[in-house]
Amino acid sequence: xxxxxxxxxxxxxxxxxxxxxxxxxxxxxxxxxxxxxxxxxxxxxxxxxxxxxxxxxxxxxxxxxxxxxxxxxxxxxxxxxxxxxxxxxxxxxxxxxxxxxxxxxxxxxxxxxxxxxxxxxxxxxxxxxxxxxxxxxxxxxxxxxxxxxxxxxxxxxxxxxxxxxxxxxxxxxxxxxxxxxxxxxxxxxxxxxxxxxxxxxxxxxxxxxxxxxxxxxxxxxxxxxxxxxxxxxxxxxxxxxxxxxxxxxxxxxxxxxxxxxxxxxxxxxxxxxxxxxxxxxxxxxxxxxxxxxxxxxxxxxxxxxxxxxxxxxxxxxxxxxxxxxxxxxxxxxxxxxxxxxxxxxxxxxxxxxxxxxxxxxxxxxxxxxxxxxx
Amino acid sequence: xxxxxxxxxxxxxxxxxxxxxxxxxxxxxxxxxxxxxxxxxxxxxxxxxxxxxxxxxxxxxxxxxxxxxxx
Amino acid sequence: xxxxxxxxxxxxxxxxxxxxxxxxxxxxxxxxxxxxxxxxxxxxxxxxxxxxxxxxxxxxxxxxxxxxxxxxxxxxxxxxxxxxxxxxxxxxxxxxxxxxxxxxxxxxxxxxxxxxxxxxxxxxxxxxxxxxxxxxxxxxxxxxxxxxxxxxxxxxxxxxxxxxxxxxxxxxxxxxxxxxxxxxxxxxxxxxxxxxxxxxxxxxxxxxxxxxxxxxxxxxxxxxxxxxxxxxxxxxxxxxxxxxxxxxxxxxxxxxxxxxxx
Numbered sequence: 001x002x003x004x005x006x007x008x009x010x011x012x013x014x015x016x017x018x019x020x021x022x023x024x025x026x027x028x029x030x031x032x033x034x035x036x037x038x039x040x041x042x043x044x045x046x047x048x049x050x051x052x053x054x055x056x057x058x059x060x061x062x063x064x065x066x067x068x069x070x071x072x073x074x075x076x077x078x079x080x081x082x083x084x085x086x087x088x089x090x091x092x093x094x095x096x097x098x099x100x101x102x103x104x105x106x107x108x109x110x111x112x113x114x115x116x117x118x119x120x121x122x123x124x125x126x127x128x129x130x131x132x133x134x135x136x137x138x139x140x141x142x143x144x145x146x147x148x149x150x151x152x153x154x155x156x157x158x159x160x161x162x163x164x165x166x167x168x169x170x171x172x173x174x175x176x177x178x179x180x181x182x183x184x185x186x187x188x189x190x191x192x193x194x195x196x197x198x199x200x201x202x203x204x205x206x207x208x209x210x211x212x213x214x215x216x217x218x219x220x221x222x223x224x225x226x227x228x229x230x231x232x233x234x235x236x237x238x239x240x241x242x243x244x245x246x247x248x249x250x251x252x253x254x255x256x257x258x259x260x261x262x263x264x265x266x267x268x269x270x271x272x273x274x275x276x277x278x279x280x281x282x283x284x285x286x287x288x289x290x291x292x293x294x295x296x297x298x299x300x301x302x303x304x305x306x307x308x309x310x311x312x313x314x315x316x317x318x319x320x321x322x323x324x325x326x327x328x329x330x331x332x333x334x335x336x337x338x339x340x341x342x343x344x345x346x347x348x349x350x351x352x353x354x355x356x357x358x359x360x361x362x363x364x365x366x367x368x369x370x371x372x373x374x
Numbered sequence: 375x376x377x378x379x380x381x382x383x384x385x386x387x388x389x390x391x392x393x394x395x396x397x398x399x400x401x402x403x404x405x406x407x408x409x410x411x412x413x414x415x416x417x418x419x420x421x422x423x424x425x426x427x428x429x430x431x432x433x434x435x436x437x438x439x440x441x442x443x444x445x
Numbered sequence: 446x447x448x449x450x451x452x453x454x455x456x457x458x459x460x461x462x463x464x465x466x467x468x469x470x471x472x473x474x475x476x477x478x479x480x481x482x483x484x485x486x487x488x489x490x491x492x493x494x495x496x497x498x499x500x501x502x503x504x505x506x507x508x509x510x511x512x513x514x515x516x517x518x519x520x521x522x523x524x525x526x527x528x529x530x531x532x533x534x535x536x537x538x539x540x541x542x543x544x545x546x547x548x549x550x551x552x553x554x555x556x557x558x559x560x561x562x563x564x565x566x567x568x569x570x571x572x573x574x575x576x577x578x579x580x581x582x583x584x585x586x587x588x589x590x591x592x593x594x595x596x597x598x599x600x601x602x603x604x605x606x607x608x609x610x611x612x613x614x615x616x617x618x619x620x621x622x623x624x625x626x627x628x629x630x631x632x633x634x635x636x637x638x639x640x641x642x643x644x645x646x647x648x649x650x651x652x653x654x655x656x657x658x659x660x661x662x663x664x665x666x667x668x669x670x671x672x673x674x675x676x677x678x679x680x681x682x683x684x685x686x687x688x689x690x691x692x693x694x695x696x697x698x699x700x701x702x703x704x705x706x707x
Binding site: 050 | 455485486488490501504505506507508509510511514516517518519520521522523524525526528529546547550
């Protein structure tokens with residue numbers, strides 16, 4: 001029997017991770033994500049898992065990478081300042097194709113900013129925070145239920161595609177308490193292990209573009225390096241090998257968009273004005289759309305559950321034909337840059353930004369629509 | 375015929391970098407760096423099998439074993 | 446030495462002529478062989494730098510990580526699978542500068558890994574810059590007038606941080622090195638061996654230490670066995686480095702770390 005539980009967003013991430021089979025958590029305290037570590041410290045011993053508080057966020061992400069290479073499903077949680085420190089480890093995980101999941105609960109920045117205030121200022125960092133060309137998956141929950149569900153999905157996707165997955169949440173979702181439904185059993189995905197030791201090549205790939213991963217300590221004499229590597233797992237400076245590697249790292253995700261991308265459209269078909277948003281902001285949008293509809297205004301909403309990979313085509317198709325698109329976000333304009341890229345001059349793209357540490361409320365949106373005469 | 379043991383010195387030329395450590399650590403002057411800056415085994419008959427050169431070779435390029443063939 | 450533990454197909458190694466790293470690597474392979482460890486269960490983890498290329502020549506699982514980050518990765522591996530023997534191969538800069546925080550915290554936690562520091566007193570891979578282990582007055586590319594910063598003493602640093610096995614050795618003293626690497630790897634708890642290696646290309650050349658052969662043989666003059674040093678005055682030990690075993694605390698009980706918690 002599925003059960004109903006009242007939970008905080010951070011607790012839902014921790015419980016979702018446990019339901020997905022995460023048995024290793026390493027982290028460092030930071031507002032507003034610390035409750036994830038606190039829950040894990042209590043829960044991990046109950047499931048024969050490992051909780052460790054590391055000396056900083058750099059160590060935290062590297063520890064989960066190590067545990068992942070040893071075969072565990074892993075999680076760490078942080079916020080902007082810690083996420084900045086994790087960027088080198090995130091790039092390493094992209095390069096060696098380590099399945100890891102990171103929660104970034106966004107707070108106001110840059111720098112220490114306002115630790116207890118919400119923002120959506122890490123959007124671009126979640127995609128481009130680490131150096132070099134790289135690809136990863138970023139999910140954005142808008143509720144406590146979705147914090148639970150998307151964490152399970154993030155763990156599964158990380159294992160399936162050997163990739164880092166970021167859950168880009170925020171201070172409000174992290175600290176929100178809502179009733180959620182918890183299934184008895186959640187569908188889980190395990191990484192593909194190689195069968196034959198003889199002739200094993202750590203990065204030999206087939207049509208899936210996702211190489212089977214030999215966990216360390218299982219006799220495969222495997223090799224991992226952040227350097228460009230051939231299918232042997234050893235370093236090479238061969239430009240052709242490098243190009244093939246980087247291309248595969250891109251294509252292994254971009255060829256699976258049906259599986260990875262989730263967009264939630266609401267009444268966009270006949271809309272004159274469509275809001276494109278994500279995370280906590282999408283909740284204000286949902287209510288504003290209802291109100292606008294009762295007032296006879298044809299409003300719609302497109303919520304990006306998957307933020308990255310970002311598919312221009314899919315967003316164009318999902319957004320309907322409204323001539324006006326409003327992009328509300330808790331930053332000075334990050335998502336709107338991508339939305340402008342998607343639509344070019346074919347639509348009127350209007351940014352709606354709030355950077356005082358408060359949420360964008362339904363009233364904010366209604367006032368904005370009235371003031372801008374949209 | 376000397377009645378002491380003799381040794382075979384195997385040198386892996388392709389791994390050797392002619393660094394001269396074997397020359398420096400050998401107690402019997404078995405090796406030298408020649409006029410072309412190349413490592414050379416010049417006095418193999420003096421080898422006492424102490425393994426100093428083997429253990430100090432950074433390149434795994436030396437192997438010394440007792441010569442059991444009838445010379 | 447068992448050649449099967451060496452990835453000989455990857456030789457010659459990338460190190461400069463006369464580099465000490467290969468000598469440490471050989472001793473590591475010997476140690477593992479003599480300890481009779483299951484080589485399927487050994488994971489060698491490294492950071493960035495010349496020393497950190499060593500795992501690629503071992504026929505064990507190897508994880509080449511980021512600069513300074515080998516220890517947290519090794520910690521994750523060990524806690525995830527306590528059956529494994531986890532060995533970190535690192536350099537003086539990798540372990541004590543960029544990775545210094547991880548080093549002291551791993552020592553504090555007494556996590557059961559072995560850290561082998563290939564200490565050549567400078568950053569070799571980037572061209573011979575000063576590290577936190579560069580001696581005072583030594584010339585490097587970033588201390589052209591001689592180093593004015595005092596170096597860390599890795600032995601005291603890690604002992605102070607709670608390491609339960611700490612030793613120092615030198616590449617000239619191959620039997621001493623082998624003995625202490627074996628004890629460190631066999632030790633249950635955090636172990637560190639500071640191995641005095643050499644960089645003839647940079648540190649040796651800049652400081653007129655002679656060629657590779659002269660450098661390695663000179664260790665007889667400036668490395669002093671602890672048993673000998675214990676009878677000498679500080680004046681007599683000026684300019685010398687003491688080698689030997691400094692900390693060896695056996696684990697208190699059947700398990701240092703309770704299951705599932707640290």
